[in-house]
Amino acid sequence: xxxxxxxxxxxxxxxxxxxxxxxxxxxxxxxxxxxxxxxxxxxxxxxxxxxxxxxxxxxxxxxxxxxxxxxxxxxxxxxxxxxxxxxxxxx
Ligand code: SF4
Numbered sequence: 001x002x003x004x005x006x007x008x009x010x011x012x013x014x015x016x017x018x019x020x021x022x023x024x025x026x027x028x029x030x031x032x033x034x035x036x037x038x039x040x041x042x043x044x045x046x047x048x049x050x051x052x053x054x055x056x057x058x059x060x061x062x063x064x065x066x067x068x069x070x071x072x073x074x075x076x077x078x079x080x081x082x083x084x085x086x087x088x089x090x091x
Contacts, residue, residue, distance in 0.1 A: 026065040027088045028073055030057050034084035041080055045072040057084070 028048055030041070037056040041049040047069055050060045057080075065073045065087070077085045 025090050026070055026073065027063045027090070028059055028065055028076075029063060029086050029088060030059055031084045031086070032056070034082045036082050036084075038081055041076040041085060044079055045069065045076045048073055049076065 030049070035056050037051075037054065039051060039055060039057065041057040042051050046060075048060055048065060049057050052058050073087060077087055
């Protein structure tokens with residue numbers, strides 16, 4: 001007797017995850033009420049932050065974090081003594 005074929009059995013299933021790099025973005029923001037101008041953000045991540053005329057941190061550019069800068073963005077968040085930096089993740 002012939003064995004019944006089971007197409008697809010044992011094969012990996014197609015990947016159906018919809019969160020692609022194009023639809024996922026990370027932005028940084030600084031709460032000016034909390035920032036005391038310690039400068040760690042723009043020392044650690046000069047591509048994402050800069051300083052204003054009085055030394056307070058400000059977001060550089062359009063606040064979007066390129067994928068290859070995400071680790072330094074998180075470093076800046078964890079090193080801000082005032083917890084003034086937030087990462088906003090949008091899917
Ligand atoms: S590290 Fe924090 S407190 Fe210091 S300048 Fe940057 S945002 Fe402001």
